[in-house]
Amino acid sequence: MTRRRSSARFFDPTGARHGLPTWPWRMAPAHLRTRRQLTAEGLRPGGQEIAGQVLWNSRRYNAPGGVRAAYLYDVRLALPKRVPSERQRAALGKALAARRFCPTCRRDVGYVLPRRLGECLDCADETGTEAAA
Structure with missing residues (x-):
C-alpha cells in the first residue's frame, strides 16, 4: 500500500507539480533512458535537454527529503558515442x-x-x- 501512495506522489507526466515530467520508479515511458542506460547502448545524450525524471523514496545516501532522482533523456534524440583516435x-x-x-x-x-x-x-x-x- 505504501508503494501506491509514493507512486501517485511522483506521477506527474506533464511536469506541473515537479517542473519536469516525472514518473515513479520503473514507470517511465519506454523511449526515455538514464545516462547509464544510454551508455550501455553505446549512445550519449548529445546536447539534448533533460526530458524527464524518475523519483523514488530512499533511506540510503541521506538524500534531501529521502527522495532520489534520475534524469531521463530521449533515446530517439541520442547520438552515438564518440570514438577516440x-x-x-x-x-x-x-x-x-x-x-x-x-x-x-x-x-x-x-x-x-x-x-x-x-x-x-x-x-x-x-x-x-x-x-x-
Missing part, C-alpha cells in the same frame, strides 16, 4: 602509466599510486611516510 588512446595510455610510476624506486608498480603518499606502498613503508600521514 589512435593518438588520443596513446596519450591516455601514457597518462595512466604515469600514475603508476613510483618516483622513488623508479618502476611501474602496477597500480595507481596513492596521492597522499606520492610513492608506492613499499617505498612508503621503508621511509615511514605512511606512519606520519
Whole structure:
C-alpha cells in the first residue's frame, strides 16, 4: 500500500507539480533512458535537454527529503558515442602509466599510486611516510 501512495506522489507526466515530467520508479515511458542506460547502448545524450525524471523514496545516501532522482533523456534524440583516435588512446595510455610510476624506486608498480603518499606502498613503508600521514 505504501508503494501506491509514493507512486501517485511522483506521477506527474506533464511536469506541473515537479517542473519536469516525472514518473515513479520503473514507470517511465519506454523511449526515455538514464545516462547509464544510454551508455550501455553505446549512445550519449548529445546536447539534448533533460526530458524527464524518475523519483523514488530512499533511506540510503541521506538524500534531501529521502527522495532520489534520475534524469531521463530521449533515446530517439541520442547520438552515438564518440570514438577516440589512435593518438588520443596513446596519450591516455601514457597518462595512466604515469600514475603508476613510483618516483622513488623508479618502476611501474602496477597500480595507481596513492596521492597522499606520492610513492608506492613499499617505498612508503621503508621511509615511514605512511606512519606520519
